[in-house]
Amino acid sequence: MNADPPPPPRGRRPGPPQGRDDDRTRHYGAPGQQPGPPQAWSQDPRQRPPAPQQRPPQQPRGQQGRQGARNDGIQYAPTQTPEPFVDDDPRYRRRGAQRQGPPPQGPPPQRPGGPDRYGRPDPRRRPPKPRRRRRFRWGRAILIALLVIILAVGGLVLYLDRSLHRVDALPDYPGRVAQTAGTNWLIAGSDSRYGLTEDQQATLNTGGDVGDGRTDTIVLMHVADSGKPTMVSIPRDSYVPIPGHGRDKINAAFAIGGPPLLVQTVEGATGLRIDHYAEIGFGGFAGVVDAVGGVKLCLDQAVDDPAHNISLPAGCQKYDGAMALDFVRERYALPGSDLDRMANQRQFVDTLASTVAKPTTWLNPVRMWNVVNRGVSSLTVDEGTHIWNLASLAWALKSGPVTTTVPIGGFEDTSSGNALIWDRDRAQTFFQTLAEDKQLPADLVTSNGFG
Structure with missing residues (x-):
């Protein structure tokens, strides 16, 4: 029996352990023995594999999990029950990807900040901040x-x-009247039938087309800086100088040179500088009356003019656009002819202004829009007049203006026919008072121009 090999000396590498393959031992034998003849590897009894050791029978996996350890003395982790894989965790789902597979069983996932579906808190989730209830800010x-x-x-x-029709009505000519106090408007009522169809002309009883139109009405409106405005009627047959055309009836200035010559003629005859010009025709006049819902007028006696197909009953009634147009145009059936017609025109303008200023008109958006739209579309103004200037004029007339006529001296036969002559002295005092922005004395305020 061979003795145990001596321990290896210090500093030398230990040899292979006993029982392992070693070519040196196989070929040359153990130390201290004579080497035998060479043998094949399979003939060496030391190279035979050891007999398999008998291991204790293994228990089923389920029993091992319940016992928690095997009999071989090695501690193993407890067996876990496998669960099917479901790729439905929203944390690992790609953006835009749809959920695959059957819907997860159990309660729905908690809101961010709560535990995950396994009941464990997620440190990456922050609890939501409490939302503040927004208050309505008045x-x-x-x-x-x-x-x-x-x-x-x-x-x-x-x-x-921009809907206003504009003309160059305020020319800057040599020797023009200097600026006077207050604001002076020259308002002309033209008998132009422009824009009216034949049916509309028949309804309004205009008598057919007359070309470019004439001025049946000339009104000078003086808006004082303080006090009531003054509405002055200028008779159409007033015999005055027309620049460049001698003396003639004042309405001839409009027929000859249009609004610019009419403005220049009025400035020369009155000594007042005209600041704004406005002109309205038959169609616009009737349209404004219809838009406001009619105007209530009272006549002391009936007006019957068969020649011009005008018949207005006596008493108070509401006039529509066509009837109102007949009322302000009629002069043949009136005793004072054109002078009585001017009185009717001033009465109508005063009544129309007070009707527009009523709350039933300007608090009704539809009616107010119709009035403004009809009025603006039918007006012709100078280039310096804007819608806010017209609004200021309407506001000044809401309390009722002082209505009067130019002082008249009489009538005279001229080369232009029977014309109206102003009372020169009284007319000069009349317009000088307005130029100084003063209220007219009572003796100068007349309905027909005679004192």
């Missing part, structure tokens, strides 16, 4: 509403202003 809502209203009104004003 100040901001009112400010936005006011801004919308201002923009809407501004757009409407610009639209109406």
